[in-house]
Amino acid sequence: MPAAMPPDVARPPRGMARLLFGLYCLLYGAFIGANLVAPMAAGTAVASGLGLIVLAVVFALIYAGWGGE
Amino acid sequence: MNPLTVAIFLAFVLFTLGLSWFLGRRARSAEGYFAAHGEVHWFVNGFAFAGDYLSAASFLGICGMIAFYGYDGFLYSIGYLAGWIVALFVVAEPLKRMGRFTFADALDRRFNSRGIKLAGAISTLLVSLFYLIPQMVGAGALIKPLLGFPHHVGVLLVGVVVTLIVVTAGMVSTTWVQFIKGALLVAFCALLTGLILWRGLHEEPQAVEWSSPGELEARGVEPLEAVPDKPFVRVRNERGELEIWRVGANQDELLRCRTAAELKSVGHVAKLPAGDTGPLGPLEFFQVLDQSVVVRWSKETLDGTSFFYPVLTPGSDVLRPGLSPTFSGLRSEGFSWAKVDFLSLMLALFCGTASLPHILIRYYTVRDQRAVRKSTVVGIASIGTFYVLTLYLGLGAMTCGMLNPADSNMAAPLLARSFSEVLFALISAIAFTTVLGTVSGLIMAASGAVAHDIAANFLGLQLTDYEKVRLAKAAAIAVGVVAMGLGVLFQNLNVSFLVGWAFNVAASANLPALLMALFWKRATARGIVASILVGLATSLGWILLSGDTYSKVYGLAASAAPVPFSQPAIVTIPLSFVVLVVVSLLGRQPVVRSPDATP
Numbered sequence: 001m002p003a004a005m006p007p008d009v010a011r012p013p014r015g016m017a018r019l020l021f022g023l024y025c026l027l028y029g030a031f032i033g034a035n036l037v038a039p040m041a042a043g044t045a046v047a048s049g050l051g052l053i054v055l056a057v058v059f060a061l062i063y064a065g066w067g068g069e
Numbered sequence: 070m071n072p073l074t075v076a077i078f079l080a081f082v083l084f085t086l087g088l089s090w091f092l093g094r095r096a097r098s099a100e101g102y103f104a105a106h107g108e109v110h111w112f113v114n115g116f117a118f119a120g121d122y123l124s125a126a127s128f129l130g131i132c133g134m135i136a137f138y139g140y141d142g143f144l145y146s147i148g149y150l151a152g153w154i155v156a157l158f159v160v161a162e163p164l165k166r167m168g169r170f171t172f173a174d175a176l177d178r179r180f181n182s183r184g185i186k187l188a189g190a191i192s193t194l195l196v197s198l199f200y201l202i203p204q205m206v207g208a209g210a211l212i213k214p215l216l217g218f219p220h221h222v223g224v225l226l227v228g229v230v231v232t233l234i235v236v237t238a239g240m241v242s243t244t245w246v247q248f249i250k251g252a253l254l255v256a257f258c259a260l261l262t263g264l265i266l267w268r269g270l271h272e273e274p275q276a277v278e279w280s281s282p283g284e285l286e287a288r289g290v291e292p293l294e295a296v297p298d299k300p301f302v303r304v305r306n307e308r309g310e311l312e313i314w315r316v317g318a319n320q321d322e323l324l325r326c327r328t329a330a331e332l333k334s335v336g337h338v339a340k341l342p343a344g345d346t347g348p349l350g351p352l353e354f355f356q357v358l359d360q361s362v363v364v365r366w367s368k369e370t371l372d373g374t375s376f377f378y379p380v381l382t383p384g385s386d387v388l389r390p391g392l393s394p395t396f397s398g399l400r401s402e403g404f405s406w407a408k409v410d411f412l413s414l415m416l417a418l419f420c421g422t423a424s425l426p427h428i429l430i431r432y433y434t435v436r437d438q439r440a441v442r443k444s445t446v447v448g449i450a451s452i453g454t455f456y457v458l459t460l461y462l463g464l465g466a467m468t469c470g471m472l473n474p475a476d477s478n479m480a481a482p483l484l485a486r487s488f489s490e491v492l493f494a495l496i497s498a499i500a501f502t503t504v505l506g507t508v509s510g511l512i513m514a515a516s517g518a519v520a521h522d523i524a525a526n527f528l529g530l531q532l533t534d535y536e537k538v539r540l541a542k543a544a545a546i547a548v549g550v551v552a553m554g555l556g557v558l559f560q561n562l563n564v565s566f567l568v569g570w571a572f573n574v575a576a577s578a579n580l581p582a583l584l585m586a587l588f589w590k591r592a593t594a595r596g597i598v599a600s601i602l603v604g605l606a607t608s609l610g611w612i613l614l615s616g617d618t619y620s621k622v623y624g625l626a627a628s629a630a631p632v633p634f635s636q637p638a639i640v641t642i643p644l645s646f647v648v649l650v651v652v653s654l655l656g657r658q659p660v661v662r663s664p665d666a667t668p
Contacts, residue, residue, distance in 0.1 A: 020158065021154060021155075021159065024154045028151050036412060039389055039391045040389055041385070041389060042387075042388035042389045043355075043359065045390060046355050046388055049146075049147050050457060052147050052151065053150050056150050056151060056153060056154055056453055057453040057454075059154065060446045061450070063442070063446070
C-alpha cells in the first residue's frame with residue numbers, strides 16, 4: 001500500500017479475489033499456451049473457449065457475493 | 070430501400086435523440102456532464118458497460134470473422150471478455166476511489182503533476198481516436214445495405230447523431246443510450262441464436278458448381294487456358310463470356326469461380342452427416358457442424374479482376390484455431406513469429422480492457438465502490454452472454470446462405486435477413502445503435518480529456534462549471550469531425566482487426582502507468598509520464614511498421630515490414646513497465662499530495 005495514500009485508497013485484490021484472479025490468469029495462460037504448442041482439436045477448442053467465458057462470469061459472481069462492504 | 074427498414078431505423082435514431090434532449094437538463098454542471106452526478110444505478114451502469122464495450126468490432130467484426138474463418142474470430146471474444154477480469158479484480162474499485170471525471174484524474178491523485186495530466190489526456194485522445202475508426206467504419210458498412218446510401222453517408226450520419234447525443238446531455242444521455250443498446254443487443258442476439266438452433270443445418274450440395282475438363286469441352290466452349298503458377302483455368306463459354314474455374318485436389322475436378330457481382334449470397338453446408346437436421350440443441354449444433362463440410366469463399370485477383378473461389382472446408386477445421394490468415398501460423402510446427410503475434414494479441418486483449426479510457430470513466434457514474442463492483446459483475450454477465458452467442462451467430466452466418474463474400478462486416482445483419490426482412494431491419498438498427506453507444510462513450514472520454522485534463526488542470530484555465538461543460542461540448546464536436554474523416558479513410562478494413570490496434574495502444578500506454586500509480590509506492594510522476602509516452606510511441610510506431618499495416622493500409626508487401634510480427638503488446642507493455650520502474654528509481658521525488666487527496 002503506498003504510504004502517501006489513506007489505507008482504503010488503493011486496495012489491491014486480496015484473499016478470495018487474489019485467488020480467483022490468479023486462477024483465471026493461469027487458465028487463460030494455459031489456453032494460449034496449449035494453442036501455441038499445437039492447435040486444439042475442434043471439441044477441445046469450443047469447450048475451452050466457452051469454458052473461459054463462462055468461468056469469467058462465475059468468478060465475477062463469486063467475487064460479488066464474497067466482496068461485501 | 071425497404072420502407073419498413075427505413076421506418077425502424079428512423080424510429081431508433083429519433084428515440085435516441087429524443088431521449089438525449091429529454092435528459093439534457095440533468096447535465097448542465099460539470100459533475101452532471103462528465104459523471105452523471107455519480108447517481109446512475111449499478112444495474113443500469115452494468116448494462117451501460119455492455120453498451121459501451123460491445124462495439125461494432127464485437128457485433129459486426131467478430132461475427133464476420135467467425136462467418137469467414139470459423140473459430141479464429143471467437144479468439145477475440147475470449148480475449149475481450151478475459152480483460153474484464155483485470156478490470157474487476159484489479160482496477161475498478163481503486164479507480165473509483167481515486168478519480169473524479171477522467172482516467173488522468175486517477176493517475177494523478179498521488180502526484181498532482183501537470184505532466185501526468187497532459188500525458189493522460191494525450192493517451193486518452195489517441196486511444197479514443199484509434200477506437201473510433203472501426204466504429205465509424207462499421208457505421209458506413211451498415212448504412213449501405215440498410216438505406217442504400219454510400220459508406221461516407223453512414224459515417225456522417227453516425228458522427229452527427231452521436232455528437233448531438235453527447236452535446237445534449239453528456240454522460241447522462243450516453244449512459245441511457247448505452248443501457249438501452251446493451252440490453253437490446255444481448256436480447257436480440259439471444260433471439261437470433263434461438264432461431265439458428267431452431268432452423269438447424271441445411272445441406273446444399275449445389276452450393277458449388279463442379280465440372281471437369283472433359284465436360285467443359287463437351288459443352289463446346291473454347292479450349293482451356295491454364296493460369297501460370299496458379300490453380301485456375303480460363304474458359305470462354307457459349308455466350309462468349311469469360312469463366313474462371315479452380316482446379317480441385319483431383320486434377321479432373323474443376324470448381325466454378327464467381328465475381329462479386331455474380332456472388333451475392335453464399336454460406337452453405339455442402340455435406341451433413343445425416344442430411345438436413347431440423348432443430349438442434351446448443352451442443353448438438355457444434356457436434357453436427359464438426360462432421361459436416363462447409364463451403365467458404367476466398368478471394369483471388371487475376372489480371373486486375375477480383376473473383377471468389379469456393380473452398381470446401383471440413384467442419385472440424387472450422388471449429389479449431391488457425392484457419393484465418395491472421396492465425397494460420399498456429400498450425401505450423403515449432404517456433405514462428407505468427408505464434409508470437411497470436412500471444413501478443415491475446416495479451417493486448419487481456420490487458421487492454423482495463424486501460425480503455427471510455428470504459429474507465431464509467432466507474433465514476435455510480436455512487437460508491439460497492440456499486441462499482443456490482444455494476445462490473447452485471448457488465449461481465451451481459452458481455453459474457455453476448456460473447457458466447459457470437460460463436461453461434463458467426464457459425465449461423467457461415468451457413469445461412471445470405472453471406473456477402475465481399476463484406477465480412479455485414480455477416481450478422483445478413484444472418485438476420487435469412488430469417489426475415491423485419492429482423493434484418495431490427496438487427497441493423499440495433500447494430501447502428503451499437504455504434505452510437507460506443508462512439509458516444511469514446512467522444513465523452515475525449516472531450517473530458519480536452520476540457521478537464523488539458524484546459525482546466527494542465528493549462529490551469531479558471532473555468533466556471535458552465536464554461537467547462539461548453540468547452541467539453543466544443544471538443545466533442547471537434548473529435549466527432551475527426552472521427553468522421555478517419556471512418557471514411559479506413560473504410561475497407563475489418564473492424565475487429567482495427568480494434569486490436571486500439572487495445573495494443575491502450576494496454577501499452579495506460580495499464581502499466583495505472584497499475585503502478587495505484588499499487589507501487591515508489592512510482593514517481595516522471596516515471597508515470599515516461600511510461601505513458603514510451604508505451605504510446607512504441608506501440609504506435611510498431612503498428613505503423615508492421616506487416617499488417619504494410620499490406621492492408623500502405624498496399625505494400627508484408628514481408629517488407631521491418632518488425633517481425635504485427636501486434637506490439639508483448640514487447641511494448643513490458644517496456645512501458647521497465648521504463649516506469651527505471652525512471653522512478655533514478656529520479657525519486659518526494660510525493661506531493663493534492664489538497665483533496667483524502668476521499
